[in-house]
Amino acid sequence: MSSSGTITPDPGTQVAGVGGGSVVQTKRRSVFQVITPFLAMMPFTVYVALGLFLPMVAVSILAFKTVDGHWTMHNINLLFTGVYAAGFKNSIELALFTSIVPGILGVFLAHAIATSRSELLRRLVASASGVLANFGGVNLAFIFLASYGLNGIATVWLKSIGITFEPNLSDFNGVVFVYLYFQIPLMVLIVTPALGGLRPSWREAAEGLGASTWSYWRRVGVPVLTPAVLGGMLLLFGSGFAAYATVQALTAGSVALSPVLIGDFLNGNNLAGYEHVGYAIGFGMIVVLLVTMVAYVFIQRRATRWLR
């Protein structure tokens, strides 16, 4: 680092300056320095490769194979027919609804909390968001059924104060209503750091120049936040697209969604010609996921520009 040689923070350069006798040591050190990062990252890399990428690649390959192991496009072609095409259409629609609506609501909520003066409220909501974002699944489904189902407690309460609200939890809209419960907290978790990047001094500067609240948001707030919010929505899209447990518990398979169809494939006997269709659905989901992630990376690059 420094050319003086007396106080060098980098041990490598210091040794190199000593002389011929320590050349071997220099080499060994530099090799060690090159290898150490690989060794240190090895357990994590191997774990992710075996735990995430291996299953992903296996499903993708099996989507193009027959039961006998020959290559085929048959399984993929099936995706564009009947219930499988409907499953993708429903899944994508559901994921769109449950990413845009909770995405916007989540930003409002995160902003309301981030600007709150109570440190305790802010922290409690953060911890609650962590719990609820993880709390999809069957527990949530049953609590919602107890609350908003036929004669559900919340339904009865609301009726007693004159509000008739009886969502059918086992249809498409009902599933969206329940999904909000874990998608909004997930959005709050994702977007809060970006809101922190919105500096109070910018608002003061805008107000000092005579900007109204509206023009501050239109010209400063929204443009700065847009990439982060879009990125968050893409993640919500992925999470809504992937969710299986909640919808399975709510609808018992009556709404055709891609994950539900894979579940049926895994549980049931499959007709001749349909033995590998589950892998094809899986491959289709992986493709949608990869497109989502590429878009996310692209948007994230723009988002982080403002957060430095």
Next chain:
Amino acid sequence: MASLVAPIGTEEVEGVAEEMPIASAKRRRRPRFFRGFVLLVAAVYFLLPLFAGLKYTFEDANGDFSFSTVRSIASQPYLGSALWLTVRLAVLAMVVTMALMIPTTVYVHLKLPKMRRVMDLVTLLPIVFPPIVLVLGVLKTYPLALRNSPYLLSLLYVILAMPFVYRSLDAGLGAIDLKTLVEASKSLGGRWISTLLRVILPNLTTALISAVVLTIALVFAEFTLAYLTQWQTISVWIVQFNGTDGHITVAVSMLLLLGTWILLSAIVVVDLIRSRQKLKRRTTAS
């Protein structure tokens, strides 16, 4: 560190607001009203099902308050074994997660800051990667011995927990002066293992505890993987038992949710009190 800075920052902003002309002070009132409205709607949406679930848990057939449902939970068939299996899975998942993620995250922060972006992205994948596709691939590729063992689930839960655990550790490490701590420990002759265990980890207590609680919460709530690999964990038990008594399923779900929430909130409150004390000590010292 961020928590120490924040209160001072907001006070400064308020000081400015008080000196501002009346017209702009009025303008700031509307967002405050809007914020109250947003918080109210959110509170109703998020708390109503919880209250309903609680009422459902603590009422008897006549709708009166009673502990009869809660008491009868203990005597449910197979619940004990489902719970015991889930606890074992959670402990293993937690140990593996920590052994894998702590050294990796610390190393990335210390030596490979450029890798943080890649880590951010890789640890996001499990949020969007469908667990059901994961099962498809796992059942086809993993060795039989592993497929026949319930502990396969623990290994997969490590993947699912990664996003939240990594973010928690990342935030914790970002809030301490890691480089200085490590240099200090090194110059005092500490080896890397004692640096990690005796210097870094004690500074990460809050992040570690919340990562642990989130991992446990995830294992207790996870359904897809357990159901499709046919192991009766607690959430699979809830679904299979659902036909018999709705009150008990809701009660078990509520207890799981509230248990995690109370644990996490307790950590948050303790941490807040501690950081306030630190702040006080600092201001009196200076």
